[in-house]
Amino acid sequence: MDPEELLTAPSATGAPCFAFRGDLLLLRTEPSVELPVWEDIAGLPLSGRSPGFWITGRPGNCWASLVEDALLPEGMSLVTLRDVWSLMGERAFFEAGRAFQIMEWSQRNRFCGRCATPMVEAENETALMCPTCGLVSYPTVTPAIIVAVEREGRLLLARNTRFPKGRYSVIAGFVEPGETLEGAVEREVMEEVSVRVKNITYFGSQPWPFPHSMMVGFRAEWESGEIMADGNEIESAGWYSPEGFPDIPPGFSISRRLIDDFLARHA
Structure with missing residues (x-):
């Protein structure tokens, strides 16, 4: 069509x-x-x-x-x-x-990015096709990692500058071209709070339409370094024990699932 x-x-x-x-x-x-x-x-x-x-x-x-x-x-x-x-x-x-x-x-993607012809819907897959030059466009899905980093029974929680007042969560960020998911975990944690991590293990995933992300969740352990918020995306961060958590995300998000998993294992 x-x-x-x-x-x-x-x-x-x-x-x-x-x-x-x-x-x-x-x-x-x-x-x-x-x-x-x-x-x-x-x-x-x-x-x-x-x-x-x-x-x-x-x-x-x-x-x-x-x-x-x-x-x-x-x-x-x-x-x-x-x-x-x-x-x-x-x-x-x-x-x-x-x-x-x-x-x-x-x-x-109403028009072909190569020749400007109006795109049409593919018949057998979720795609748009150019009837002139054959270019195919698929829905945008942007991979992002989200990770719960633990240290001696405490969880790394950070406050992003875009969060509601008082809200803290686990570290997250987009995967860069040519980067593995595990590499993105290591880079994002280092960039945002200056901490190195180890023992990265897969937790689960969640499509996240804000705007078109695929959140891939991991657990990891602290290896070295002391927390220093980057002052750009992250305004503050710290290690939190279960009895002293700040305000955290709502239950439908994978960030909350990661936090709840930590709490279940350290109750």
Whole structure:
């Protein structure tokens, strides 16, 4: 489908749709919290829309982008993606995050970066293709590491300058080209708090749509060095015992899972 040939309707009546204004998701909030269906948003001004098979693997869904000044129907509200977890649960959070990432990627790649021809949707995979020169574009997924560093029963927690007031978490950062995940762990910890680590082991992963990351979690142990915050991204950091933790991230994030894992092993 040419991006200019907008979808007239999903293939299934009553199919849930992911409609965004910027990074806010439109939800029905009355009488219960749920995704709107196509019939709810069909009359709204939309700057783009597309089938949602890429999002859920099920036919009938769609994503859509609301224009900035669109008036919302009664009983509907815009919420952050983080709010989706508490309002609708884990599955809805990940599907909404995937929808947002697909929408952002699709809108950024409407035209071929090589020859400027309008891109079309691939039939058998999540991709956009140029019908003129054959260039294929896949959704952007940016790998990032996140690591819980331990030292003698204490956990390294740091305060990023972008965190809410008082919030601390484990160290995280993006993987650079040509770098292994383990190498990224070593570099990020050294760059942000001047500490060397050892015994790096894989913990788990989580897609994170802020904006299009794949968070890969690790555990590690302190090897040498004393904490010195970089003063750029990290304003303060320290070793914390379980009974003296500061404010930490909410439960749906892999950062919290890493912290909870530490607490479970040191309770």
